[in-house]
Amino acid sequence: MKNVLCFGDSNTFGYDPVASAAGTGMRYPFEKRWPGILQGLLGADWHVIEEGLCGRTTVHRDPYEARRCGADALPYALESHQPLDAVVIALGTNDLKTRYGLNAADIARGFESLAGIVKSYPWGPGSKVPHIVIVAPPHLGDEVARVVLSSFDERSVAVSHEVGRWCQVIAEEQGCGFVDAALVCEPSEIDHIHLTPEGHASLAAAIARELTVAFPGC
Template sequence: MINILCFGDSNTFGTNPKGGRHAWNTRWPGRLQVLLGPEYYVIEEGMGGRTTVWDDPLEPGRCGIQALPIALQSHKPLDLVILALGTNDCKVHLNATPKIIAKGMENLCNLVQHFDYGPGYKVPQILVVSPIHIGEDMDHCPFASFDETSPVKSRNLAPLYGQVAKSLGCMYIDAASLAQASSLDQLHMDAKNHGALAEGIMTVVKSFFEP
């Protein structure tokens, strides 16, 4: 089996903009498993509110760079790590610019590439996913941590994430070129967009492992 770890935030977890959580075969990691088939093992590791490197005083325990080593250790051996974070870094009280957010993603990539997996374990490949754009209608966003600056930041992440991926020899995909947030909450994807993202990621994965 080719083992794939999907490490992300609420859109990896599958938060439904209508409330609750999408079904396993609706949210993009589960849909990716269905598309790839039994020769692949897709591991979900999504958490609402997760950032790249920030401790959020309003949502403790969501710092990605603190959680990632635990996930790498508990799910090894891994062939691929998909890093899908950045939306929560756009929260107003974290005061992070797009360049700083991209630096946080760079730190996560470096962690994966230099983690001590132990004898007999290879270093996994990385797929960097720049996040979908945050919706513009902040008056209808129920999450207090986002304001009108957040969508602007989210729209500036893709080229910076692409540069990080290229500089570190990682694969890259721009989720915003495939999917978008629901108008219901400006942050989370509906079933159709989860499917579109899964199909895009599937194409990248298969092109690498099945050239």
């Protein structure tokens, strides 16, 4: 059995913008979240491990919300879930927040740092470094800056359109797989950040294709 860790933010967590706005919940059921859909697509020979946290960044510490730095959390996740055959890193949206002031290259470097953490982790006897998949974030919706108490502005939207190409460069340099979420899904029109059920399905299919190429015959 192949073990794949899905390490991400609120879209990996499965935040449901419709239920949240209606006050009826905050999370899609597992079978509607992209890791759950991925499990169904890959089948019984794979074990998909979901590690999503709302607000998680690549390497940046949020001054207002604790425990959101991906670089701090990733080693614990690797240790908890080893051995691993693949690690899917699906972050970047929260790095776009106005308070960080990052450009697209900065955000891509955050992915590079996380890939380095996976590669340098002391994998146990008989284990090897997992295949790493970098998933660049979906674009932010144009109206996201107008949402009450939004953490994003117009610059965030512009940078979100540039992140994918920079992440692809990093993925190629680091020998990682790559999926650009912006090419396969769009954010909800409710909050202009989080994925719709259709977006989750499209993203899962793209990641499944990448893993199938990386692990032929599985």
